[in-house]
């Protein structure tokens with residue numbers, strides 16, 4: 001019987017889909033997902049099915065009830081092929097929370113208030129115990145932009161940040177003014193954009209080509225940080241919002 005790591009847990013269902021964290025890695029990231037399945041019962045069933053080879057540390061249902069499925073010391077199979085700041089074994093370096101929501105394919109309903117409150121409380125508990133930095137609280141789509149879109153643009157990162165969870169700044173409102181970069185563009189402006197996205201952590205190479213992989217990263221950035229317009233175009237609002245984010249990152253204190 002698993003002893004819950006958090007006092008907020010009300011239910012425990014063990015998943016066999018786990019292994020040890022590799023290379024001495026400990027959790028420095030907290031990855032938020034939606035389940036993309038119709039009910040929490042079905043989600044827990046899938047996350048505990050040895051044939052599925054997926055799992056997660058926690059599941060939060062619509063009413064805010066929290067089920068733990070994997071001990072925090074173990075590596076849950078939640079992130080898949082993913083990358084952040086060059087680390088590609090995100091499962092070894094993170095804790096994962098699945099938030100019950102049928103997802104875009106299932107009508108993508110709003111996340112209910114009691115569910116968001118439970119997500120906030122669980123995140124606060126985890127980031128405090130593991131000293132996870134604000135900018136380490138990420139969407140699955142941030143670390144796997146070419147494959148994943150969860151938890152999506154309806155997820156209220158702003159509200160969470162105001163409650164002390166995650167790193168977020170007020171985005172510059174999108175406008176139709178100014179130059180945009182989009183799929184097929186090439187050159188130094190594209191390279192500069194890619195370099196700044198990588199400086200924030202995104203797994204993107206500075207190729208100077210706005211290819212489909214780059215577009216996926218831009219869409220992931222928009223879902224998380226500029227959700228008013230998720231169109232895959234890099235406009236002045238995206239550029240300025242990213243600069244605000246980078247400026248707002250905590251810096252090492254070199255002067256006493």
Ligand SMILES: [Zn+2]
Nearest residue numbers: 033034140150
């Ligand atoms: Zn996910």
